[in-house]
Amino acid sequence: MHDKNGKAPNPGAEAGLPGDPVLFKVLTEISIISNLADREFERLMPGGLTLAQFGVLNHLLRLGAQQTIGEIASAMQVAQPSMSSTVKKLTDKSYVELIPDTEDRRVKRVKVTPAGRAARDRAVKATAPGLAALGEATPGVDWAAMLGELTRLRMLIDTKT
Template sequence: MSDRIVSDAGLPSDHAAFKAMVEIEMIAKLATRTFDGLLHSGMTRAQFGVLNRLARLDARETISELADIFGVSQPTMSSTVKKLLDKRLVRTEGSASDGRRKVVRLTEAGTDLRGRVTQSLEPLFAEVEAQHDLLDWDALLDQLALVRAAFEAR
């Protein structure tokens, strides 16, 4: 492919996997900056992360489980969930397996907000696709999922 973009993610002698990880890190930083600008006033990336997790997995998870998944302390996750509760984006209910435990679920408002944020990214994706007509998001996603799975397994 003659219009290949040359990466400055490493030295020519560096392993391609290392360069790919650096590219992913740079993309993550740029995407984070873009994404932060799309979040509604008062919404943090951490709060959106919880909404997204609950929505994409149609999950009901305890605060403890969410804290483990996001790699934060239980008090930090409790604070994040409380802010989402205050905004009526999630609700808590008793666990089916243990009535003493509470699970966190999305509300309709939480689902709607997540949808609005993800839809607001569509013009950016269309712009990238227009500039790079050979970009195959599905193939890229499959490859990235393999890398993520390998890291999760560690």
């Protein structure tokens, strides 16, 4: 919808420019939502937990795995020195521990501790009021269906990188 001068009523409301492919607009919208959600989530983080630190805890718990710093850095698409710093801070907080690999004792794997799981769970719980408000503001949205489609999209894109 445009006004009499052909301008959109809310500049910036569309994710792309007229003529952009719809898939480009969808991915742009996802990126914008991700940035907005990250800032809000970071604001709500309890106990000095950063978004990067939460990301490591969530990643390892979601996979139910222990990984090397290099594997985590690769999965999160950050440089290994940055991930080393993040893991060091999580270790200092007792949220993770480094354990020797069972096949090569020189290799260390990052393992989430019970305190790390509790910190992750507190962070998720802190989002509950905002998520409830979002759900109330979007009646009729099938969030489970959207999650399925977004998961498929993520998995497809992840195989390309």
